[in-house]
Amino acid sequence: MNKTALVPIAEGSEEIELVNIIDVLRRAGVEVTVASANSDGELQICASRGTKIVADVMLEECANRRYDLIAVPGGLPGSEHLAKHPVLDKLLRDQAAEGKLFAAICAAPALVLSAKGLLAEKTATGHPSFIQSLKAKKIDGAARVVVDGNCVTSQGPGTALDFSLELVEQLCGVVKREEVASPMVLTTTPTAYY
Amino acid sequence: MNKTALVPIAEGSEEIELVNIIDVLRRAGVEVTVASANSDGELQICASRGTKIVADVMLEECANRRYDLIAVPGGLPGSEHLAKHPVLDKLLRDQAAEGKLFAAICAAPALVLSAKGLLAEKTATGHPSFIQSLKAKKIDGAARVVVDGNCVTSQGPGTALDFSLELVEQLCGVVKREEVASPMVLTTTPTAYY
Secondary structure (H helix, E strand, O other): OOOEEEEEEOOOOOHHHHHHHHHHHHHOOOEEEEEEOOOOOOOEEEOOOOOEEEOOEEHHHHOOOOOOEEEEOOOOOHHHHHHOOHHHHHHHHHHHHOOOEEEEEOOHHHHHHHHHOOOOOOEEOOOHHHHHHOOOOEEOOOOOEEEEOOEEEEOOHHHHHHHHHHHHHHHHOHHHHHHHHHHHOOOOOOOEEO | OOOEEEEEEOOOOOHHHHHHHHHHHHHOOOEEEEEEOOOOOOOEEEOOOOOEEEOOEEHHHHOOOOOOEEEEOOOOOHHHHHHOOHHHHHHHHHHHHOOOEEEEEOOHHHHHHHHHOOOOOOEEOOOHHHHHHOOOOEEOOOOOEEEEOOEEEEOOHHHHHHHHHHHHHHHHOHHHHHHHHHHHOOOOOOOEEO
């Protein structure tokens, strides 16, 4: 059975980050659900640089589902909207409590994960401008991508492809990662593992 | 006055490529028009890995406009749809004839630009799987991004960010390029200039 992933998006999510996650996971055969956090039932969001993206479902429809991965894109005010969404809050807390894979990039490690206390026992990274507000057991501000057990964090749009490939490696293994990366014409940079 | 750019998109365009171009150019203050090549008047396209993206206008509405840059994303069958669109055909030929900036990535240098003869006097690159069908004066298959006068070409999703930043440099200068790149947390790789 295919692995499954939830990618929540909101008004002002960073489009490079969210599209890298969706595209790369789907190249690996992961069944990706793109879910809108809008409060008005609208599937379409306007991303941080104005790209209009249409989600597959509303986040409310995901409340009783389980995923192998929940990956949270950054961007402002996208990360703030995602941080306060009650369905995503419960899904992320359950995911972490069950030891399942959760991930965030850019502003989202600080504004979403650490604001919920989900990095208290993790080494993590995030966007340089949010490192100060990142509440984690340890911060690795130099790493482009950090893996600590079931938690993957990363820095920003420029690291979104590495981050997405690391999610493929975590879900599907390193052979699948290389299989996906090769036709994308990549220069891969190292992940920091804890 | 702000610089202007046209980014044509179609069913099956590569979402990482098209979103990198849009996002990075807008970060630089370029006025970007995302135009749908759909034949049924539908603004929304389904990109190559299923991301649903809504254009700003239909390509037909751009027929009598002029842009400082036309940048063509890759992806299949997106590049094939874009190659045969009559409005884009005229816009690209005029752009090249007037010595203005035009660019393409992945499958698009071969399927769109060189199929129209627009690379006959240019050094260019493209996706490794399309290098054989690239008809250019010279091919630099090793370069991630190639600039030859008013023509910029690049290899694929993994080079889309470098490609987009090079477009910023061409339109707005190297200082703006660095200003945009820095908060994106980048490892920049060199462009090949001819």
